[in-house]
Amino acid sequence: MKFLDLAKVYIRSGGGGAGCISFRREKFIEYGGPDGGDGGNGGSVWAEAVDGLNTLIDFRYQQHFFAKSGQQGMGSQRTGKDGADIVLRVPVGTEILDEDEETVIADITELGQRVLLARGGNGGFGNLHFKTSTNQAPRRANPGQAGVERTIWLRLKLIADAGLLGLPNAGKSTFLAATSNARPKIADYPFTTLHPNLGVVGVDNAEFVVADIPGLIEGAHEGRGIGDRFLGHVERCALLLHLVDGTSATIAEDHRTIIGELEAYGGDLATKPRITVLNKIDALDDAERAAAITELSRACGTLVMAMSGVSREGLTEVLRALRSGIETQRAAANPVEDTPWQP
Numbered sequence: 001m002k003f004l005d006l007a008k009v010y011i012r013s014g015g016g017g018a019g020c021i022s023f024r025r026e027k028f029i030e031y032g033g034p035d036g037g038d039g040g041n042g043g044s045v046w047a048e049a050v051d052g053l054n055t056l057i058d059f060r061y062q063q064h065f066f067a068k069s070g071q072q073g074m075g076s077q078r079t080g081k082d083g084a085d086i087v088l089r090v091p092v093g094t095e096i097l098d099e100d101e102e103t104v105i106a107d108i109t110e111l112g113q114r115v116l117l118a119r120g121g122n123g124g125f126g127n128l129h130f131k132t133s134t135n136q137a138p139r140r141a142n143p144g145q146a147g148v149e150r151t152i153w154l155r156l157k158l159i160a161d162a163g164l165l166g167l168p169n170a171g172k173s174t175f176l177a178a179t180s181n182a183r184p185k186i187a188d189y190p191f192t193t194l195h196p197n198l199g200v201v202g203v204d205n206a207e208f209v210v211a212d213i214p215g216l217i218e219g220a221h222e223g224r225g226i227g228d229r230f231l232g233h234v235e236r237c238a239l240l241l242h243l244v245d246g247t248s249a250t251i252a253e254d255h256r257t258i259i260g261e262l263e264a265y266g267g268d269l270a271t272k273p274r275i276t277v278l279n280k281i282d283a284l285d286d287a288e289r290a291a292a293i294t295e296l297s298r299a300c301g302t303l304v305m306a307m308s309g310v311s312r313e314g315l316t317e318v319l320r321a322l323r324s325g326i327e328t329q330r331a332a333a334n335p336v337e338d339t340p341w342q343p
Contacts (some may be wrong), residue, residue: 003195005156005233007059014042014069014083016121016144019129022075023137034131039123039144040070040080046087047115049108053091054198056156067118070144073126083120090154093236097153105152109159109236117152121145155232158196160211161326163234165262166243167254168215171279173197174309175243176212179319184212191215196233203319208326211237218257231265238329240274241322246292246306247283252299273329275321276300282308 017039024032045067065088071080096105096115106115124142131138164172168191173184180199197212213230220228234240248254255276262270278296281289289306296304305321307314 003055004057004060005055005158005196005230007056007154008063009059009088009152009154010064010149011045011086011088011118011152012066012149013045013118013120013147014067015147016040016042016123017070017072017080018143019124019126019141020073020075020078021127021139021141024076033136034127034138035075035077036126036128036141037073037075037078037080038126038129039073039142040082041123042070042120042144042147043067043083043085044116044120045118046085047090047094047096047106047108047117048087049092049094049111049113050089051092051111053089054158055091056094056154058089059154067120067147069147070120070123072144073123073141077126077128080123082123085120087114088117088154091156093157093159095155095157097155099151099153101153118148118150121147157236158198158211158233159209159236160198160234161208161237161330162201162210162239162241162322163237164210164212164241164243165234165258165274166215166279167217167245167248167257170215170243170245170254171309172212172215172243175241175279175315176210178309178312178315180210182212196230201319201322203316203323206323208323210241210322216258216261218260220261228261228265231262231269235267235269237272239322239325240272241318242274242276243279244276244296244304246278246280246289251278251292251295255296255299273325275318275325276302276304277318278304278306280308280310281306282311282313 019039020036022036024035065086067086068083070083073080094108122145124144127138127141166172173186176182176199179201182199184197193214199210201210307318
């Protein structure tokens with residue numbers, strides 16, 4: 001299945017049916033009167049989060065969604081039929097934006113969540129509705145209310161517990177393949193990963209979801225390389241895992257490049273909790289490892305971890321640190337209030 005995380009969609013709710021002007025005419029009935037029914041309501045356009053979807057590829061093949069209009073009212077006090085609603089089935093984590101791509105209409109983060117995007121027009125009143133003691137034969141009816149037409153953007157942000165960051169060929173896909181059943185493409189050239197990947201990682205009988213995004217380079221916020229368009233997929237993560245290539249000759253500069261791109265991206269991504277890991281230590285001897293760890297620790301100002309996704313050295317310790325950090329962040333985001341004991 002091809003991955004698609006951004007789609008432009010045109011929607012229109014149904015218009016309401018017009019009211020009917022009708023008068024009762026029956027044999028052997030002395031007095032008639034107005035009996036025009038109301039028009040039916042137009043269908044609305046909804047968005048609903050469903051299970052089993054992790055891409056917006058369906059909206060590449062259909063971009064127009066028009067709900068049915070309501071039926072006109074009829075004589076004999078018959079109300080028109082309501083128009084059918086249309087439901088846009090989207091994956092969990094979808095943001096719905098206005099046409100300007102900045103105004104957030106809704107953020108769908110829970111399975112089964114429904115959001116009204118365009119309400120259907122109300123049906124018009126028939127002439128029966130206007131009957132009074134002083135106006136017993138009204139000859140007026142209301143037209144139906146027009147539907148709402150708008151252009152929206154659907155932007156998918158994957159929901160994961162931890163997100164992987166790093167330059168191209170920092171070993172992110174290798175880490176994901178070594179710790180989960182995910183099988184991302186791995187090669188010895190940059191930008192092997194072209195779209196985000198998810199993997200379920202387990203350690204000490206606990207599982208969490210890790211998101212791997214394409215590597216960042218200097219100037220990604222200006223569109224260089226693949227750009228920073230995939231950074232939105234790690235915005236929802238509780239923790240970031242920053243992998244730095246231990247075989248690089250510019251370890252400190254590589255670290256500053258990623259941090260600079262996070263700050264240029266904006267939001268709270270740059271301040272989100274991070275674990276910095278020196279990767280590919282299997283290619284270094286003891287002296288080179290110590291020098292690389294010291295250089296990276298000075299660059300980031302905190303202690304760093306070391307591991308190898310190929311030889312799996314230090315991998316378990318990194319996973320345990322990830323799990324602990326995720327649990328801490330989730331607990332801080334959803335504090336449990338202590339209720340006083342009552343007999």
